[in-house]
Amino acid sequence: MFKRSPSLTEQVKSHLKQRIINAEFDGGRMPPEMELARELKVSRNTVRDALGRLETEGVILRRQGAGTFINQVGQLVKNRLEEIIPYEALIRESGYVPTVRLLSAQQKQVPAEVTTHLHLSPDEELLIVQKLFLADDKPVILTLTYIPPDIIKQPYTQDDCRLPVYEFIPQFCRQEFAYYLSEIVPLIATSWLAERLDLPEEGGALLTFEETGYNQDNQPIVRACSHFRHDLLRLRLIRRLAR
Template sequence: MLKRSPSLTEQVKSHIKRRILNEGFEDGRIPSETDLANELGVSRTTIRDALSRLELEGVIYRKQGAGTFVNEAGLQLKTRLEEIWAYEAMLEAHGYTPSTRIISIEQQSAPASIARDLNLSADAPVVTIQKLFLADEQPVIMTINHLPLGLITLPYSRADFNSPMYQFLSQFCQQHLTYYLSEIVPLNASVELAETLCIPPDRALICFDEIGYNQDNLPIIKAYSYFRDDLLRLRLIRRE
């Protein structure tokens, strides 16, 4: 029996997904909504909503007149591009042992493009954080985050940036990172990026160029993430 909570649908979804990953459903067939509702002690509406979310993730699929089944192809998706995730967790999902190194933290005047994206006045101060994420001790992701200095309300140390940025924003800025507006950009590695990621210069990279927004739709962070695609593959399901 699952305990009721404000996030009951998400709790049910996670429970069903764990069973799927543990091959807990015979022949990959998901029980009926009624059977699941009785088993977990929740309403059919909650079950239906949880299954709809799993279907949207590509974890299950419905076949008219036959039932609901595990989508083996969808289980290959280790990272969903439309979700906010910590890179450490993403690397773990790909089977790596993750670690993080802070390259630099500096306060500077916001470059014009950063000020524009964050709705800041010209030369407003920002804190720029460069981090390197490693998979089994191999550099795989470099990030550059620009955070308006005026948002930070509590004293912080260098070590505080070891946590994911959404945690720092919540703890030290009282800001909830609700979503990113992301642009996926292919580019060739600069000399600096190549040295940091231990790859040849001009090697092709994938860049996430992102602006993060709070619950009031106000920009609170500008982020760049550079991925080595030889160690990390990003997949998605495209639907008709």
């Protein structure tokens, strides 16, 4: 029934999630793990891994001795914060039609704050990519991406800059993207930001992700700032007690 790639666990997860969305389970209760395992022809461990991921996403609740239940409340969670997902997907999950607009992509000097995070000298020029994401044609996310030009090994077009950085890197830089170290920062909207994000006025609060991207050798290779209009896009998550 399932192929070998992507991982069985991942396929089982998607499969179950789809059945939950389709409301195929009566009374908000899911079948026992053993039954799912038999049915899907995988081991119970694989089912449990898949259920575990659905649980951290807030889709289900599990209670020892009682069973596994579908969590309506968790539907409000649109993204797993510790997982990088394309902003288009986030916007779509939130119920809007996403579009991307490339505002600019040019090589320039940057604030020292940026070069510091990338372990570069302050006068180094970087490629700055500005992108605006729209939800139903309303601006919701503005991203600034800083890439050292000398890591780019293949020719690229302006259009390639529309790719998420973590896809651009492996395609054009002959190295792998490993992870972001991200900081969540609240910001007062400057007039520059307010204009681009179509805010009613400057001085409002914005949610910002300030992220440094590392490659598989654990060297910083990219810096990114994402500004969210939290009135249109809510960042929610499920938090549990430590085990």
